[in-house]
Amino acid sequence: MTTESALPLPRLPVPDIRAEVAFQHSQKQNERLQEYRLRPPKLRLANRSHSSTSTSTTAHAISFRGESDGNGKALPELDANALSGSYDRSMNETYFEQCFTRLAKIGEGSFGEVFKVRSKEDGRMYAIKMSKELYRSEHYRQERLEEVRRYEQFSGHANFVQFYRAWEQNDRLYMQMELCRESLDRYLVRRRDIPEETIWNILLDLLLALKNLHDRNLIHLDIKLDNVLIGDDDSCKLADFGLVIDVDRANRHQATEGDSRYMAPEILQGKFSKAADIFSLGVAMLELSCFLELPHNGPLWQQLRSGVLPHDFMKNISPELETLIRQMMSPEPEARPTVDEILSHKKLVSLLERRNRWRLIIKMKQTIRRSRKAAWSKLCNWKQMIFSFVTSILTTFIHREAVSNRRRRTLDSPMQQQVKDKQLPMISMRLHALTPTAGNNRNTPIEFLPGENYLHLSQQSTPINFATHNKIVNSTPVNHNNHSFRSRKDLTKTSFRAVENDCGIEYLPDIQYSPAAISRPNSFLSLDDLEQSSQPFILLDKSSLQECRKKLFTQLDNSPI
Numbered sequence: 001m002t003t004e005s006a007l008p009l010p011r012l013p014v015p016d017i018r019a020e021v022a023f024q025h026s027q028k029q030n031e032r033l034q035e036y037r038l039r040p041p042k043l044r045l046a047n048r049s050h051s052s053t054s055t056s057t058t059a060h061a062i063s064f065r066g067e068s069d070g071n072g073k074a075l076p077e078l079d080a081n082a083l084s085g086s087y088d089r090s091m092n093e094t095y096f097e098q099c100f101t102r103l104a105k106i107g108e109g110s111f112g113e114v115f116k117v118r119s120k121e122d123g124r125m126y127a128i129k130m131s132k133e134l135y136r137s138e139h140y141r142q143e144r145l146e147e148v149r150r151y152e153q154f155s156g157h158a159n160f161v162q163f164y165r166a167w168e169q170n171d172r173l174y175m176q177m178e179l180c181r182e183s184l185d186r187y188l189v190r191r192r193d194i195p196e197e198t199i200w201n202i203l204l205d206l207l208l209a210l211k212n213l214h215d216r217n218l219i220h221l222d223i224k225l226d227n228v229l230i231g232d233d234d235s236c237k238l239a240d241f242g243l244v245i246d247v248d249r250a251n252r253h254q255a256t257e258g259d260s261r262y263m264a265p266e267i268l269q270g271k272f273s274k275a276a277d278i279f280s281l282g283v284a285m286l287e288l289s290c291f292l293e294l295p296h297n298g299p300l301w302q303q304l305r306s307g308v309l310p311h312d313f314m315k316n317i318s319p320e321l322e323t324l325i326r327q328m329m330s331p332e333p334e335a336r337p338t339v340d341e342i343l344s345h346k347k348l349v350s351l352l353e354r355r356n357r358w359r360l361i362i363k364m365k366q367t368i369r370r371s372r373k374a375a376w377s378k379l380c381n382w383k384q385m386i387f388s389f390v391t392s393i394l395t396t397f398i399h400r401e402a403v404s405n406r407r408r409r410t411l412d413s414p415m416q417q418q419v420k421d422k423q424l425p426m427i428s429m430r431l432h433a434l435t436p437t438a439g440n441n442r443n444t445p446i447e448f449l450p451g452e453n454y455l456h457l458s459q460q461s462t463p464i465n466f467a468t469h470n471k472i473v474n475s476t477p478v479n480h481n482n483h484s485f486r487s488r489k490d491l492t493k494t495s496f497r498a499v500e501n502d503c504g505i506e507y508l509p510d511i512q513y514s515p516a517a518i519s520r521p522n523s524f525l526s527l528d529d530l531e532q533s534s535q536p537f538i539l540l541d542k543s544s545l546q547e548c549r550k551k552l553f554t555q556l557d558n559s560p561i
């Protein structure tokens with residue numbers, strides 16, 4: 001077991017410790033919906049220099065490839081030619097806008113927003129992580145570039161996210177990566193009861209990833225379900241290298257603590273070691289196997305870090321897994337097993353052997369699945385093209401009709417016009433709820449662009465106005481006053497589906513909003529409306545939208561030509 005010595009660091013905030021209350025282990029009930037989940041603030045331990053920094057308005061590629069591992073070189077090679085040929089530097093649009101079609105926002109963390117995109121160059125789907133904040137100093141920029149270095153370093157390993165390229169433009173960093181299916185956190189919320197065999201497989205994947213990091217004396221410091229992504233081949237991939245530190249190198253003094261729900265207790269004393277990752281992995285396994293809502297702070301937070309685990313929640317897991325989780329979550333870092341020790345657990349050894357035996361068959365299965373997917377996506381491309389073509393013809397037709405109607409109406413006498421207007425049906429729609437834009441100016445309309453999959457609400461920004469409606473819950477918890485462990489069961493209804501249709505966007509909420517009936521004539525939302533609007537806009541349920549659409553077409557049909 002490896003443990004590094006403590007550093008003389010400023011004191012970290014001590015979690016809120018309230019009166020100790022015995023575990024009640026109740027399953028989480030609906031009243032929990034009142035609480036919104038915020039990511040705990042991150043404390044930076046390094047002094048920041050506030051000198052201004054400015055990257056060029058022209059995109060330039062960032063790569064650390066070719067740089068020998070660990071030589072301490074501070075600045076990356078900037079290769080202006082590494083970006084694709086279709087990029088026109090003379091245009092106002094950024095490289096991102098020119099070369100990719102943004103399809104949906106699929107995630108957000110404290111540093112970046114992640115978008116699902118289609119490359120205009122090769123037609124394939126990717127994930128692009130864009131830094132949320134502009135570079136505020138050269139130091140901040142260097143911190144972001146460190147993540148590129150790590151993604152590049154581990155790209156290619158089956159249990160890390162495949163990395164393609166990174167570039168900077170207008171003081172922002174962009175990283176193009178493999179598009180994963182979903183995060184482990186999302187998977188857990190969707191599946192709830194994960195079979196134990198799957199949990200062992202996930203543990204094995206994460207240990208293989210962690211072994212790669214720890215063998216290079218790197219510590220991840222932000223291991224949590226949200227930072228584990230599920231790839232197309234069903235393997236788990238460790239992502240988000242934003243807090244990685246090298247225990248041998250100078251950047252250890254910049255260590256930043258991760259999410260407090262997964263944080264090892266010794267981090268509070270400024271002890272950053274590989275054992276801290278093991279603790280976080282133990283917490284993640286506990287969450288996976290018990291569907292437990294992890295405490296953010298308070299007495300339950302303390303109990304989990306003093307070796308008292310929620311027995312009621314753990315009664316359904318095998319003694320083997322329970323013992324391992326307990327060992328990984330030992331309060332003393334020295335008592336926790338290392339990655340290699342865990343990997344020598346007989347269950348994991350046999351799993352690995354089985355994987356090796358079946359490797360060829362697994363590879364074949366993956367190839368078949370990939371080619372099936374590629375064929376399907378080609379077909380979808382065709383379908384999409386036909387759909388766009390029909391939509392554009394329809395839009396042009398509707399637009400022409402509307403213009404000619406308006407022209408005709410202006411030619412009519414005021415009296416005639418009034419009569420006609422009276423006969424025209426009003427298009428009205430019911431307001432079901434405001435989007436989070438109304439409550440939180442950090443959300444932009446782009447967050448509600450249609451996605452092909454579930455459009456997960458921003459994980460970090462809380463729709464404040466929604467607090468009164470109690471309907472949307474973010475994925476990171478706020479401090480809660482409850483003194484008993486809770487299950488995550490009622491956190492599942494947190495998303496709504498948005499689909500594009502021929503008239504604009506339909507939002508199909510999974511949740512029922514209290515309907516407030518208002519009338520807003522002619523209020524169709526188009527993609528352009530959404531992108532340009534700085535106003536809060538409205539969500540419609542499917543039937544209201546269909547009703548509106550029907551009325552619109554009736555209106556068009558009734559209009560005199």
Ligand SMILES: Nc1ncnc2c1ncn2[C@@H]1O[C@H](COP(=O)(O)OP(=O)(O)OP(=O)(O)O)[C@@H](O)[C@H]1O
Pocket residue numbers: 039106107108109110111112113114127129161177178179180181182183222226227229239240241242
């Ligand atoms: N390659 C990807 N494919 C699919 N989804 C992704 C991908 N990368 C990131 N995401 C989603 O975006 C979310 C945020 O990404 P990431 O964790 O890298 O951002 P961050 O700002 O560094 O987060 P943190 O707050 O954890 O430091 C992830 O939790 C995940 O749900």
Ligand SMILES: [Mg+2]
Pocket residue numbers: 109110226227240
């Ligand atoms: Mg993250």
